[in-house]
Amino acid sequence: MKARWIKHQLQFKQPAGTSRGVLKTKDTYYIIAREEGKQGIGEVGLLRGLSPDDRPDFEEKLDEVCKYINKGMNYWYPKLGEFPSIQFGLEQAFRDVYTPDPISHFDTFFARGEEGQRINGLIWMGEEDFMKEQVEKRLEEGFSCLKMKIGAIDWEKELQILKSIRNRFSHKELELRVDANGGFSPEQAPAVLKELKKLKVHSIEQPIERGQWKEMAALCRNTPVPIALDEELIGVHEKDGRQELIDEINPQYIILKPSFIGGWSGSRDWINRAEKKKIGWWVTSALESNIGLNAIAEWTSTLGNEMPQGLGTGSLYTNNIDGPLYVYKGHLVKVQKPWDLSIFEKQS
Secondary structure, three states: OEEEEEEEEEEEEEEEEEOOEEEEEEEEEEEEEEEOOEEEEEEEOOOOOOOOOOOOOHHHHHHHHHHOHHHOHHHHHHHOOOOHHHHHHHHHHHHHHOOOOOOOOOOOOOOOOOOOEEEOEEEOEOOHHHHHHHHHHHHHOOOOEEEEEOOOOOHHHHHHHHHHHHHHOOOOOOEEEEEOOOOEOOOOHHHHHHHHHHOOOOEEEOOEOOOOHHHHHHHHHHOOOOEEEOHHHOOOOOHHHHHHHHHHHOOOEEEEOHHHHOHHHHHHHHHHHHHHOOOEEEEEOOOOOHHHHHHHHHHHOOOOOOOOEEOOOOOOEOOOOOOOEEEEOOEEEEOOOOOOOHHHHHOO
């Protein structure tokens, strides 16, 4: 087996507002492995400023992994704990090499195009009119679950938008989730949670900044609205550390972003630990291109979780890798359409 990597800068169709600023572009990487005429591609979904492996030696580590790819997955995976996005890229590339179809990993109803997966419609941060416009668009598109980013602009305005949605649709008609990305202080959070309870919001992701385990644990013990840990899981790659986090904070949900937590294997480990404590979970992409999104979606379809998943980010870019993934009536679906892999051939 031989391998190489390439870098690709994804361009957002419109700036994406988050609590960490506005994103206009996103760099992503791909590992391309070849063995006896077969090719495997894996996306290494680095996200600047958030991924634990966003560090100066990242590309140097990619060089090393590709140079010695023949050492195999069992050798490399445990050595890359501090590089979870590379772990995930390797998982994809190795599995893709040994499956008959390109960009294929699991044989499931979703992968075969027989059934879609329910996903949430994402509402990005921005001016009030922009956020309202997004809400209308997602409702027209047939979503029954909306996830709104909050905590970065004006909480009172965000609250009014949530109230306006709930005035039109009951919690039985439309599920509302919010994602604070750590946007509130431990002192602010209880008041926010009380307001969300009135609106019958399903859950809030990461109400306070990660790393404040005692404060987060206190919120989870007393919260009127289920709390989901997201960023809190990032960078916790040792198994003892994962168990300690689960035991101490004991959240209502955890959210799995494979590119940040060691791919399929790392995500499965978190799920096993959560389920033993009756903690719920769902899977979310982390702004990957369609290559990584497909890998996450196919794997998710093996898990039997019927909750809406966070897999609706494939249509964000003007220069995504064109393939068979589409969003239709609040579902991610895979149709009979070939992948356009010309970008990988051009840079051979």
